[in-house]
Amino acid sequence: MSAVPATLPEASPWRPALAVFVPLLLVVGWFYRDAALAMAEVWWRSETFAHCLLVPPIVLWLVWRRRAELAALAPRPQPWLLLPMLGIAALWLLAELVAVNAATQFAFVATLVLAVPAVLGWPVARTIFFPLMFSFFAVPFGEFALPWMMEWTADFVVGALQLTGVPVYREGQNFVVPSGTWSVIDECSGIRYLMASFMVGSLFAYLSYRSWWRRAAFMAVSIAVPIVANWLRAYMIVMLAHLSGNKLAVGVDHILYGWVFFGVIILAMFFVGSRWSEPAAEARTPAAGEALASAPPARRVVLAALAVAAVALLPHGVLAMLERAEGAAAAPRLELPPTLGAWSTAGAGVADWTPDYDDASARARAAYAGPSGSVGVLVDYYRGQDETLKVVSTHRLLVGMRDPDLSVPRHEARTLELDGRRLVLRRSEVHGRVSLSGSRQRRLVVWRLYWIDGRFYGGDVEAKIAGAAARLAGHGNEGATLLLHADGDEADAVIEDFLRGQHAALGTLLQRVHDTR
Structure with missing residues (x-):
């Protein structure tokens, strides 16, 4: 195996390819700036999705780790991927027509992800497959599960209280114990723990394991553990308050105990998971010049990038025509008759x-x-x-x-x-x-x-x-x-x-x- 230099040689096909691909990403980002800004706004204002702020730098770091393998590959555009990109563009248009935020944001990220194999080729996309998939964690998605998780939490807490001899009356997500009344609200659902745990757990699995079944198993654990841990957290908070006469686990203590408990559980999960970690596989890179010698002409990369930009622009053109046809409308006047x-x-x-x-x-x-x-x-x-x-x-x-x-x-x-x-x-x-x-x-x-x-x-x-x-x-x-x-x-x-x-x-x-x- 030959070593690949960290810097690109003068004759490397990556220089013209990157000179085209980076501006392409900027162009796509400009077309979809509303979706990108909406995502960033949610990251900043929502505690549930604050972890998404880490996704872009993590993706860049993961790609940088594979730079030696990437430098040994030649960009090979795959024009047929324009077909699924057209489907993604149509999905974005339909979602934008009725303002489905999550769908427009997934379409934006999918467009960026598909642009990699479309312009740079499958070998490049395979090499950074996990970073590309990890990019989807940037989409603030999952709040649809809130009602279910709130109900599961209430089910567990009420059941556990009954098993431990505490009388309880429940109505929906609200229940009454002799020391007071409690409600399972959105902050009690555990959705923020689940989202953060799944993202970090997926990253841990990728860095710690080589076999796909181990990675999949740990990712599944990173979903199950925070759900069960949140049930236990909620039960312990109610019991602490009940046994202390509502002196503990209320107010700020309520939140503090929850985060401390969650942190301990996640650290324990990583500690146990590290016992089965596997050494990183030694990356195989082609012999010097083996992959680069057959690099396609630079104009193919340029044409592929232009085609991707055209596909990304197409739904925006259709939307602009529809908005011009609709024109500016006056505020509606609505009254119900007597x-x-x-x-x-x-x-x-x-x-x-x-x-x-x-x-x-x-x-x-x-x-x-x-x-x-x-x-x-x-x-x-x-x-x-x-x-x-x-x-x-x-x-x-x-x-x-x-x-x-x-x-x-x-x-x-x-x-x-x-x-x-x-x-x-x-x-x-x-x-x-x-x-x-x-x-x-x-x-x-x-x-x-x-x-x-x-x-x-x-x-x-x-x-x-x-x-x-x-x-x-x-x-x-x-x-x-x-x-x-x-x-x-x-x-x-x-x-x-x-x-x-x-x-x-x-x-x-x-x-x-x-x-x-």
Whole structure:
């Protein structure tokens, strides 16, 4: 095996290749700057994804470690990879049309990753395969798992409390023990521990093991350990507070104990994992001149880079044409009428409740009394959607996680036939928090559905698809979210009766708002 110098010889094909590839990365970064800046903003403001700040420097360091092997290879463009890049560009366009932030960011990173084999070739991409895959940790992704992880944590804590003889009453993610009340909120879910552990665990596995099965096994452990550790952390915090009369593990102590416990668990995981570490394989590099002698002409690299830049620019051109066609739209004017068929605002009475968000272009609300009871209607209209203004968003909560009075213990699907179409709506229950005395407020039932381009939709995904199709068809970048709520034992029947009879009137009202632009 011959040694490869750390510096490139004058005749190395890497000099012209890098002179083309580095500007290409800058051009792609400029095209996708909105996605890149949105990622960086989340890294900076979110504790859950603060670890993502380390991804770019780690990727550069990992590539630098393989510089000797890379210097011995010749860049060999693979033009056929433009086809999957076109697919990624189409994905970015569809995601951008309906402001799906995670999808646009994954598409941005995938474009950068695919540019490596497309311009520099498969041998280069294979040599730095892990750093390329590690780049995807830069995308702040995973908050969709919050509800599940919160529920699992609550399940474990309540079960462990019962096994250790502590009486507990649970409602959703809230539970009461003799010493006080507790809630499993987003910070208790363990999502930040999981994300950080998986990233660092993957890096540890790559640097410590050679066999793929060991790497995969340790990466799986780095997922399971923080989940179980968070369950134990939450249980111990509740027990410490309970046994100390709420003198320990509350306030700042609560957070401090959590991070200390997590740090100890991760260090133990790495210590155990290091016992099975494998020595690094000695990198084989071609004999001097073996790979470089057959390097393709530099113009092939230039042409490949230009083609990649054209593919990256294409969806932005399509989006610009759509935005010019949509033009600037006036702020929507939205009002609910005093009567809808047999339903009237006169004499209506429903619980006083407002969701924990107000981000729409226009909002209207009213309470209607009808033959079967009273129902509250809240309509949020969104025009000119972007990263912060959009019809479908996973960040909207019916009740704030730290609300002292209300909680949402249950979400479920509700099927309804409207005009021959089957809608699967989201049904939620809003309850008053249970106190040590056992008292609580009355129950509120909330149904949610969407209106986009003249039709109602129940699910988030179908609403997103409908929004993208509407924009591609030139029907505007807007839509509405409807929340229908009622209280009492017959709440579901009242909401269904109202929706079956008045959905057409609501659709006509929203269509008028849509057409007034």
